[in-house]
Amino acid sequence: MCLTDEELIDIPPERMAAAYMEYRRSGYEFIRRAAVDCGVLDALREPATVAEFAARYQVVPGKLAVAELLLGALNRCGAVYRAGPRFAAAAEHAPRPVDDELIRLATGKSSYRELGYSGSFGRVVASLTQGEKPALSGFDASNVELWDQGMQLPYYRYGRLQAVRALVSEGNALLDLASGTGLGLLELARYAGHGKDTDLVGVEISPDFLSAAAQRTSGDPRIRMVAGDLERPLELDGENCFDGAMLVGAYHYLRDPVPLWQSLASLLRAGGVVCLAMTFSRTGSYDQELVDLRYAQRSPAAVPRTPAAVAAAAATAGFRLERDFWFGCFGWLAFRKDHREPAVRPDGRTSRPNSR
Ligand SMILES: C[S@@+](CC[C@H](N)C(=O)[O-])C[C@H]1O[C@@H](n2cnc3c(N)ncnc32)[C@H](O)[C@@H]1O
Known part of the structure; x- marks a missing residue:
């Protein structure tokens, strides 16, 4: 679905805000799945501070801040709960299905599965133990298309x-x-x-x-x-x-x-x-x-x-x-x-x- 400028501009901001938020909710779902697939939630069976998690999961030096952001994101979407300074995997997590109609409005993709999010969030989680450099997104010729x-x-x-x-x-x-x-x-x-x-x-x-x-x-x-x-x-x-x-x-x-x-x-x-x-x-x-x-x-x-x-x-x-x-x-x-x-x-x- 590709809306013309005229169609887009007349959408009320509240409607586009709801569509945007659904897009982000699907992002949380991807990050949760990446965390499951990469064993992050297994490493949080027992509550852990960020430093304890980093030691347990073998987070490379310099990635502690990213680990903290990841735990914060998992906490926000309900995959992990927080008690004081410690994080632990939530016993149950059943997010409601993503509303593809809203995803279409926000992104033009017909389903959240087309967003290409799984790869990028998979890399975020994998980078915790591999010490990858930040994704290159500089404002230069090689990134114009992106x-x-x-x-x-x-x-x-x-x-x-x-x-x-x-x-x-x-x-x-x-x-x-x-x-x-x-x-x-x-x-x-x-x-x-x-x-x-x-x-x-x-x-x-x-x-x-x-x-x-x-x-x-x-x-x-x-x-x-x-x-x-x-x-x-x-x-x-x-x-x-x-x-x-x-x-x-x-x-x-x-x-x-x-x-x-x-x-x-x-x-x-x-x-x-x-x-x-x-x-x-x-x-x-x-x-x-x-x-x-x-x-x-x-x-x-x-x-x-x-x-x-x-x-x-x-x-x-x-x-x-x-x-x-x-x-x-x-x-x-x-x-x-x-x-x-x-x-x-x-x-x-x-x-x-x-x-x-
Ligand atoms: C995400 S792009 C947005 C481009 C454009 N405004 C648009 O929405 O289509 C951010 C832009 O900010 C420019 N930028 C960042 N820092 C800047 C600065 N100090 N002075 C001028 N441009 C800057 C970047 O080079 C880049 O083109």
């Missing part, structure tokens, strides 16, 4: 399309920050104005992704690509000249988000909108342990932040939260830039009159 698949999964595309929808109603000068391989720019181009004043700018740090995006978007004079690191001040076309910006699936890759907020405060006009979509966060939702485990296997590392921390960073730069919805620990947040500039800007300089 990332493109993930970034086109319906639940992910949904978050990006909702950001596109929010932005195009704000004006014609729009930024796609951390624009990846250009999927979001193409979507912006579909819905944005077609006049000469339409300016769609992608900013991206990875040279390989930048060139993939340049190829993908070539021929559309409204789109331009700029190489840039969001952890440094962005200088583009002067101040207050963009109506909106989106950052999809990338806020958690920024070790320091302050420069980004400073750049947004300077680049966006008063009243402009910023959408952070598919932002991996620390919410404690049902999927948290599973997603933590996934990200722990990947490089580059991600930094999940609490919703309050994100809102506080935005507020310091003069942005207030206007709307949000959540797919478990993935947040979609829209902020609007204050009409008045903050008295003291996040970079410590005092405000000056708006140039627009």
Whole structure:
């Protein structure tokens, strides 16, 4: 099942959130099976702390943190119970069958069996005793296809399309920050104005992704690509000249988000909108342990932040939260830039009159 953008965009967020959560529930089921197949649950017949489990299961040095995340995930899905610092296999565990209708909506696959999860979670468990390096998921040419698949999964595309929808109603000068391989720019181009004043700018740090995006978007004079690191001040076309910006699936890759907020405060006009979509966060939702485990296997590392921390960073730069919805620990947040500039800007300089 492949939904068109128009079909996807009109689905209520609550429905897509339910579909997303079912997808994660099937992930827990795969990890539980991998744990059974690899003898993890056998090693937990007697309660054990993480260190005791590691000794019993012969976890290789350096994988203690992954072992802890695995036990946390098994605990979350009910395969393991926890008493104080100790974990033990649950006597009974009978998860309800996965709802393939919801899996289809979230992933486009006709059944959870098609997700390819069994191999990846099998490797997570196996890596505890084999000391494999984290899965290579860097933003380079060898991974373009892999990332493109993930970034086109319906639940992910949904978050990006909702950001596109929010932005195009704000004006014609729009930024796609951390624009990846250009999927979001193409979507912006579909819905944005077609006049000469339409300016769609992608900013991206990875040279390989930048060139993939340049190829993908070539021929559309409204789109331009700029190489840039969001952890440094962005200088583009002067101040207050963009109506909106989106950052999809990338806020958690920024070790320091302050420069980004400073750049947004300077680049966006008063009243402009910023959408952070598919932002991996620390919410404690049902999927948290599973997603933590996934990200722990990947490089580059991600930094999940609490919703309050994100809102506080935005507020310091003069942005207030206007709307949000959540797919478990993935947040979609829209902020609007204050009409008045903050008295003291996040970079410590005092405000000056708006140039627009
Ligand atoms: C998961 S991809 C998302 C791509 C795109 N936003 C989308 O949803 O289709 C994350 C992107 O963030 C980019 N990125 C990570 N850190 C960055 C930084 N400091 N500055 C600019 N881009 C960055 C990566 O290169 C990658 O293209």
